[in-house]
Amino acid sequence: MELRHLRYFLAVAEASNFTKAARSLRVAQPALSRQVQDLEEEIGVDLLKRSPRGVTLTAEGKLFLEEVRDLLKRADESVNKVRALARGEYGELHIGYSPSPTIELLPPALAAFQKAVPGVKVLLHDMSGGEIVDGLRSGTLHLAVTPWVIGEHYPDVEFEPLRSYPICAVLAPGHPLARLKAIPFEKVAAEPLITLSRKDYPDAHALLERMFRPSGLKPRIAQECDSGSSVVTAIEAQRGITLTMPVLKLVTGKRLQYRPLTGVTESISVGIARAKHGDLTPAGEKFCELLRKVSKTVSKLRAS
Amino acid sequence: MELRHLRYFLAVAEASNFTKAARSLRVAQPALSRQVQDLEEEIGVDLLKRSPRGVTLTAEGKLFLEEVRDLLKRADESVNKVRALARGEYGELHIGYSPSPTIELLPPALAAFQKAVPGVKVLLHDMSGGEIVDGLRSGTLHLAVTPWVIGEHYPDVEFEPLRSYPICAVLAPGHPLARLKAIPFEKVAAEPLITLSRKDYPDAHALLERMFRPSGLKPRIAQECDSGSSVVTAIEAQRGITLTMPVLKLVTGKRLQYRPLTGVTESISVGIARAKHGDLTPAGEKFCELLRKVSKTVSKLRAS
DNA sequence: GCAGAGTCATGCCTTTCAGGCATATCTTGG
DNA sequence: CCAAGATATGCCTGAAAGGCATGACTCTGC
Numbered sequence: 001m002e003l004r005h006l007r008y009f010l011a012v013a014e015a016s017n018f019t020k021a022a023r024s025l026r027v028a029q030p031a032l033s034r035q036v037q038d039l040e041e042e043i044g045v046d047l048l049k050r051s052p053r054g055v056t057l058t059a060e061g062k063l064f065l066e067e068v069r070d071l072l073k074r075a076d077e078s079v080n081k082v083r084a085l086a087r088g089e090y091g092e093l094h095i096g097y098s099p100s101p102t103i104e105l106l107p108p109a110l111a112a113f114q115k116a117v118p119g120v121k122v123l124l125h126d127m128s129g130g131e132i133v134d135g136l137r138s139g140t141l142h143l144a145v146t147p148w149v150i151g152e153h154y155p156d157v158e159f160e161p162l163r164s165y166p167i168c169a170v171l172a173p174g175h176p177l178a179r180l181k182a183i184p185f186e187k188v189a190a191e192p193l194i195t196l197s198r199k200d201y202p203d204a205h206a207l208l209e210r211m212f213r214p215s216g217l218k219p220r221i222a223q224e225c226d227s228g229s230s231v232v233t234a235i236e237a238q239r240g241i242t243l244t245m246p247v248l249k250l251v252t253g254k255r256l257q258y259r260p261l262t263g264v265t266e267s268i269s270v271g272i273a274r275a276k277h278g279d280l281t282p283a284g285e286k287f288c289e290l291l292r293k294v295s296k297t298v299s300k301l302r303a304s
Numbered sequence: 305m306e307l308r309h310l311r312y313f314l315a316v317a318e319a320s321n322f323t324k325a326a327r328s329l330r331v332a333q334p335a336l337s338r339q340v341q342d343l344e345e346e347i348g349v350d351l352l353k354r355s356p357r358g359v360t361l362t363a364e365g366k367l368f369l370e371e372v373r374d375l376l377k378r379a380d381e382s383v384n385k386v387r388a389l390a391r392g393e394y395g396e397l398h399i400g401y402s403p404s405p406t407i408e409l410l411p412p413a414l415a416a417f418q419k420a421v422p423g424v425k426v427l428l429h430d431m432s433g434g435e436i437v438d439g440l441r442s443g444t445l446h447l448a449v450t451p452w453v454i455g456e457h458y459p460d461v462e463f464e465p466l467r468s469y470p471i472c473a474v475l476a477p478g479h480p481l482a483r484l485k486a487i488p489f490e491k492v493a494a495e496p497l498i499t500l501s502r503k504d505y506p507d508a509h510a511l512l513e514r515m516f517r518p519s520g521l522k523p524r525i526a527q528e529c530d531s532g533s534s535v536v537t538a539i540e541a542q543r544g545i546t547l548t549m550p551v552l553k554l555v556t557g558k559r560l561q562y563r564p565l566t567g568v569t570e571s572i573s574v575g576i577a578r579a580k581h582g583d584l585t586p587a588g589e590k591f592c593e594l595l596r597k598v599s600k601t602v603s604k605l606r607a608s
Numbered sequence: 609g610c611a612g613a614g615t616c617a618t619g620c621c622t623t624t625c626a627g628g629c630a631t632a633t634c635t636t637g638g
Numbered sequence: 639c640c641a642a643g644a645t646a647t648g649c650c651t652g653a654a655a656g657g658c659a660t661g662a663c664t665c666t667g668c
Contacts, residue, residue: 045390052635067382078371086349356664
C-alpha cells in the first residue's frame with residue numbers, strides 16, 4: 001500500500017465517480033481504476049460499489065475514507081512541521097543562562113525572538129556555569145547566555161563574547177571602603193571575600209586567581225555561596241565584599257554599593273556559549289543573531 | 305512522497321545504518337540510499353547526517369522520525385480497522401425493536417453477541433412499527449427485531465419470522481370474561497378495545513381487520529395508545545381489553561389476565577426485518593444468525 | 609603508516625509496474 | 639432501440655525502483 005493508493009481512493013470517493021476523479025488527478029481513468037482495485041485487493045475488502053452510473057461507498061469504504069482523510073492530512077502536516085523546523089519557525093530552544101549577569105541582553109532578545117518566531121518554544125534554564133558547560137556538551141542545552149572568563153577553555157564548547165564588563169567591588173552601604181570613589185586592588189585584596197562556590201562556578205575562581213596572581217597576594221575567601229542571591233545576602237550581612245561586574249546594579253538596586261577598582265586589567269565577558277560541533281538549529285542561529293543585535297544596541301547606548 | 309519512502313527512512317533511522325536497514329528491508333543498500341535521498345530532496349530538509357561509520361539524525365530527522373512512526377502505525381491500524389469491520393468484528397449495529405414482544409429473543413441474542421463480537425457496539429432503538437419501517441428504508445437502522453403481521457408487505461423491507469404467537473385476550477383481573485378458560489371470538493368482539501395508535505402501528509390495525517373480516521363484525525375501539533405500557537394502564541383502569549400475544553405475560557406478570565381465543569386463525573410473528581437491497585454488514589448477519597439460534601432453542605423449550 | 613573492514617554514494621543496467629490508449633460491457637434515459 | 643456515460647480489460651510504453659559493481663572516505667588494528 002502506498003500513499004498513491006490512498007490519494008486515489010480519496011479522490012474517487014469524493015467524486016463518487018472514477019472518470020471525474022481521474023480528470024482531477026490528471027491520470028487516465030483505467031489507471032485509476034486499476035490502482036483502486038489493487039488497493040481493495042491488498043486490504044482484502046471491497047471499498048466501493050461500482051455501478052454504471054458511478055460508485056458508492058460500502059460501509060467499509062466509509063470507514064476507510066475517514067481514516068484516509070486523516071492519514072493524508074497528517075502526512076501533510078508532518079512534512080510541514082519538519083519544514084517549519086528547518087526554517088527555524090517551529091520547535092524548542094533550550095537556553096541555559098545566569099539571570100543576573102545577562103539582564104542587559106536576554107530580556108530584550110527574548111522579546112524580539114518571540115515576536116519574530118512565535119512558533120518556537122524557548123525554554124530557559126537557570127543554571128550555574130558548570131551545569132551550563134555540561135548541558136551544552138550533552139546536548140541538553142542548545143545554547144547558553146552566560147558570563148565567561150576569557151582565556152578559560154572547555155573541550156567541545158565555544159564562546160562568543162558580546163558584552164565586556166570591568167570588575168568592581170561590591171560593598172554593604174556602611175562599609176568603610178565605601179567612602180572611596182575608586183578602590184585600589186590592594187585594599188580590596190585584604191578584605192574577606194564572598195564568592196560563588198568553586199564546585200558550581202569554577203570560572204569565578206579562575207577569574208579570582210587571574211586577578212590575584214600578578215600581585216602575589218592571596219584571596220581571603222570568607223564564604224562560598226551557591227547562588228548570586230546568597231552572595232548579596234552575605235554582603236548585606238557584612239560578612240565581606242565581592243568582586244563582580246557593575247551590571248548587577250540593575251538587579252540589586254541601592255541595597256549594595258558598587259565601586260570601580262584600580263590596578264586591575266581583567267574583565268568579565270557575557271556572551272553566547274554553544275557546543276563546538278553540535279550544529280545549532282536555525283531557530284538557535286536566529287536567536288544568536290538577535291542577541292548580537294541587542295548587544296550592539298546596548299553598547300551604543302552605554303557609550304553615549 | 306510515498307509510504308515506501310517513510311518505511312525506508314524509518315528503517316534507516318532505527319538502524320542508524322543504511323547497510324543494516326537495507327538488509328532488514330531486503331533491498332540493496334544503494335536502492336535504499338537513493339530512496340532516502342529522494343525523500344530528503346522532496347521535503348527539502350536534511351534528515352540524516354551521513355558519516356563513514358553510520359548515520360545520525362538531524363534535529364529535523366528526529367522530529368520526522370516521530371511523525372513517521374505515528375503515521376505508519378496509524379496507516380496500519382486503519383487497514384486493520386477496515387478488515388475488522390469487514391469481518392464483522394468492529395463497528396456499530398443499529399437495531400430497531402419493540403421491547404415487550406421481543407423479550408424472548410432479543411436479550412439472549414444480545415448477550416451471546418456481545419460475548420462473540422465484543423468489538424461491535426450494538427445500539428438499540430425502541431421504536432414503533434412505523435418508525436422501524438422508515439428507519440430500515442432510510443438506512444438509519446441496519447435491522448430490526450419486531451412483531452410482524454404475516455401478509456403485510458412494505459416496499460424495500462423484508463421480514464423473516466422467527467417465532468409465531470397465537471392471539472389472546474388480555475383483561476383486567478376483575479373482568480367478567482376472566483372467568484372463562486378460553487374466550488370465543490364473538491364475545492371478545494363485543495368488548496371495547498384498547499389498541500396501539502393507527503399512526504404509529506399500522507400493523508396492529510391491519511391485524512385487527514384481518515381478525516374481524518371473516519365474522520363481519522366491527523371492532524369497538526375505545527382508546528388508541530402510543531405505547532404498550534399505556535395499553536396496560538388502560539386495561540388495568542377497566543377501559544377495555546386488548547388482543548395480543550401471550551409472551552407479554554413475561555412483562556406484565558400477574559397485573560393482567562391472559563385468555564386464549566377460540567375461532568381465530570390469525571397469529572402474530574416476531575422476527576427480523578431488514579432492508580431488501582441494502583446489504584447488511586457482516587456484524588448484522590452474525591446477529592441474525594444468533595437470533596435464529598436463540599429462536600430455535602426457545603421453540604424447543606416451549607414445545608417440551 | 610598502511611592494510612582492511614566498514615561506511616555511504618555513484619554509474620550502469622535490468623525489471624517492475626504505473627499510466628496511456630483503444631475498446632468491451634453494462635445500465636439508464638430519451 | 640440507440641446514445642450517453644459509467645467502469646473494466648488488454649496491450650503497450652516509459653519512468654523509476656532495484657540490483658550489481660565500484661568509488662570515496664574514515665576509522666581500527668597491526
